[in-house]
Amino acid sequence: MKKIVVLGGGIAGIEAAIFLRKYNFDVELISDRDYLFIYPISIWLPTREKNFNDVIIPIEELSRVHGFKFIKDKVIEVNKDGFILEKGGERKDFDYLIVAIGQEKLKHKGLEYTYSICGNPQEIISYTEKLNEIINTKRSGKLAFGFGGNPKAKEAVRGGPVFEILFNVDHYLRKLKVRDNFELIFFAPMPKPGERLGETALKMMDMMFKRLNIKSITGKKIVEFLPDGIVFEDGTKIDSDLTLFVPAGEGHTAIKNGNLPKTEAGFILIERDNRVKDCENIYAIGDCVALEGPEWKAKQGHIAEVMARNTAFNIALREGLEKGNPKTYVEHINILCLMDMGNGGALAYRDNKRAMLIPLPIIGHWMKKGWGVYYKLSKLGKIPRLPGM
Ligand SMILES: Cc1cc2nc3c(=O)[nH]c(=O)nc-3n(C[C@H](O)[C@H](O)[C@H](O)COP(=O)(O)OP(=O)(O)OC[C@H]3O[C@@H](n4cnc5c(N)ncnc54)[C@H](O)[C@@H]3O)c2cc1C
Missing domain, CATH: 3.50.50.60 (FAD/NAD(P)-binding domain)
Structure with a gap:
């Protein structure tokens, strides 16, 4: 069984670990926090509509449900042939590596x-x-x-x-x-x-x-x-x-410290199938990568998840467990955001053909709340996943 290490336990890394386990790969996830922080629903913390426990999922629980190994440690450097952990030191013991450590702030x-x-x-x-x-x-x-x-x-x-x-x-x-x-x-x-x-x-x-x-x-x-x-x-x-x-955002320090190909801003350069440029067995997903696409493109959670699922598929394809062509993220570049306003919301959507904002008084707020419940329960396998979500 091929060993795959995922760095980062955020929206992208967790989705990758879940989908890799569906192919029975031996998956180890390393993250510096022992919980998944669900940023999109954390917007209700300041107004006390949600508390901290409402907007997290303990990674131990996810690892039990999906059968991946979890290690809490901090990644210091990522290179073309391995990575360095604060406590665990240098590691090269993987068949594939997936980098999903997000971005830092200017x-x-x-x-x-x-x-x-x-x-x-x-x-x-x-x-x-x-x-x-x-x-x-x-x-x-x-x-x-x-x-x-x-x-x-x-x-x-x-x-x-x-x-x-x-x-x-x-x-x-x-x-x-x-x-x-x-x-x-x-x-x-x-x-x-x-x-x-x-x-x-x-x-x-x-x-x-x-x-x-x-x-x-x-x-x-x-x-x-x-x-x-x-x-x-x-x-x-x-x-x-x-x-x-x-x-x-700007590129992560662990990427700047290492020798993966990156942009001036420190974001990892990838191919359309999420393979890191010039690297055979390293993939990068989510906010840590440089996105290809139109001027208005944005880093969003749903793009991070598409990249994660594509990467699991693309690795399975290389291992002969899937048929077809590698999946790419570029056709999924759009802006899709249910913007909450406390007592309602608005659905913002943009792709190459249109840009629209649909006001959703009252219901918009409850739709976003509903998404939060769906996200938590479905990640924990308590309810079935909806296609593409
Ligand atoms: C407040 C807020 C609201 C948002 N709302 C929406 C929304 O409504 N819709 C939408 O589509 N997108 C939304 N986004 C964007 C979305 O949350 C991000 O695009 C998404 O979280 C990216 O996922 P990621 O896994 O790449 O990064 P992250 O979610 O940032 O995860 C990175 C993970 O890596 C770990 N990590 C970081 N550094 C290290 C290290 N050195 N060693 C080990 N582990 C490390 C972190 O602990 C974290 O678990 C929102 C973002 C924010 C901040």
């Missing part, structure tokens, strides 16, 4: 004065505590929400979840009847943030901001973050008691 001056909702889950927990402390003690204040860009990797910008948290916090404050005491400010350095969702989405976002009385400051480069606000290139400053900021 560094900005004063980032320590901001809170993020990406990367280490501890950050969103700290944001939740601080937000609720301000609401409960001061009962008023200025809250800023923003995201940054990466000129070297436009697809690594993560704006959707920032809009979701902003709208959810607005709804939360209204429910608590303190919204009038708070100023909500959105900021981003690009002139048209959210542009890749298309013109309709931009217009709708603008309308929502006006309707909800959210101030928007865009098109100004960020110079630094301070404990009490954000300073821009033109010398102006936003005052903020609490700043939520999501920097754009």
